Amino acid sequence: xxxxxxxxxxxxxxxxxxxxxxxxxxxxxxxxxxxxxxxxxxxxxxxxxxxxxxxxxxxxxxxxxxxxxxxxxxxxxxxxxxxxxxxxxxxxxxxxxxxxxxxxxxxxxxxxxxxxxxxxxxxxxxxxxxxxxxxxxxxxxxxxxxxxxxxxxxxxxxxxxxxxxxxxxxxxxxxxxxxxxxxxxxxxxxxxxxxxxxxxxxxxxxx
Numbered sequence: 001x002x003x004x005x006x007x008x009x010x011x012x013x014x015x016x017x018x019x020x021x022x023x024x025x026x027x028x029x030x031x032x033x034x035x036x037x038x039x040x041x042x043x044x045x046x047x048x049x050x051x052x053x054x055x056x057x058x059x060x061x062x063x064x065x066x067x068x069x070x071x072x073x074x075x076x077x078x079x080x081x082x083x084x085x086x087x088x089x090x091x092x093x094x095x096x097x098x099x100x101x102x103x104x105x106x107x108x109x110x111x112x113x114x115x116x117x118x119x120x121x122x123x124x125x126x127x128x129x130x131x132x133x134x135x136x137x138x139x140x141x142x143x144x145x146x147x148x149x150x151x152x153x154x155x156x157x158x159x160x161x162x163x164x165x166x167x168x169x170x171x172x173x174x175x176x177x178x179x180x181x182x183x184x185x186x187x188x189x190x191x192x193x194x195x196x197x198x199x200x201x202x203x204x205x206x207x
Contacts, residue, residue, distance in 0.1 A: 005111050005172040010180050013108065013173035021082045021110055021173070022047040022055070026136075028080040030059070030166070032116065034070040041067045043164070045078065046132055054168040057112060058128055060161040068118050068162045075113045076166055082108030085201040091192035093184035106189075108204065110173040112166070119163030122155075128163055177204045 013021075031040045043059040057078055061067055084107035092101045119125065130146045137143035146154065178186045186205055193201040 007174045011176045013175040018173045032076040057166045078112040080110045091188040114166040114168040117165045
């Protein structure tokens, strides 16, 4: 039995936050239940929203990784993480008012569940690694292209991996950025994060 993620109503992530997270994340943890127990691998994954009814996450593992050789006994889970940061009580306006404050951690995360399909097809893998490379090279002054490497070398690298597609069945997501705090406390957190150079964190708090 899988127990749902604890998500208070005020921390529920909306569809736009989830979509942005799945499109823009870097690497995520793929966790699969097997007869031998849980197997986990950290992978860069590509979100394919048009696949199936709920989309799919695409990636690859080393051929020597036993993860792909062990049949799943249930839904697999991918844990995708977005921005996160520590929050010191010193940033809260309410610290000076009553002192009843404690540290916390703000974060955005999604638990993505689905069924795994493994791909041992050079053409499928070639397409995937090119798309993954283009995604992460985008914005660089001189993006590296897959064809920059010798063709024979690339072919050998592709033979050393196996593709994975997780066909999504459901998503549980949480966006915890102080929505349950007074406005003055949230402003204090945002100001503290900006002072530390965490502009994205301040933006997630909403200020």
